[in-house]
Amino acid sequence: MSILFRQATVVAHQVSRTRSFASSVVSRKDLIQDLYVREIKAYKPAPIPKDAHVGVVKQYSLPPTPKAPTPPADLASQLSAYDATEPAVVVETKAAESSEGAGEGGADAYLAFLEQDLPKVEHHH
Template sequence: MLSQISRASRAVAARAARANAVQVRGFIAPTVSRRADFVQELYLKELKAYKVPAVKETDSEGQVQVFSMPKTPASPEEANLADSLKTYESMAVEIEGQDASAQSATGVAQLPDWLEAEEEEEPHH
């Protein structure tokens, strides 16, 4: 019985609390440290204190190779071209499937005439 009374009193108290409660929308601001981040302060301080070193003309020595113009190519001599053309024209023609010794013996090789139409053999009577 005591437990029933306590339950009933809790229910009544809850109803009364709900009826008297005024709902107010509240704004809760996140707690932010007033002091800025220590690492960020240190980083910005070092950035502001940095001095760019002066660039000298001699800084690149030993780091970069010295440019030198390449030699101009020698032009072929025209007399040698004429001699090599004459030797090319006087060379013997090599034909695949023929012996080089047979070709030199006959002089100029006889090439078969591939465009010539073959004659049909007449049947024997």
């Protein structure tokens, strides 16, 4: 018995001197994962019938071809009548007077304000 004890001591001493990275791996099985994988492997999808698209997909038909517009028969007379008319000018006197009275002169006053020289800054010593 002492020989076995001595051998066990020597082996234990050698194991403790060398670095061992091996560890006893406890195999823990994940029951949920195993069940999931088994069900995935056992799944057989139902075959798709050839006429499955009927009623879901609408039949495509081309829209009717548009017709080119036809110019009026008296185009020259309509163009000359258009050239003879004066454009309608809308006068907004009330809007212009109210905007000037409020201190705003419109676009011209704004542009004049932008063109003014900047005032010189006086430095206090």
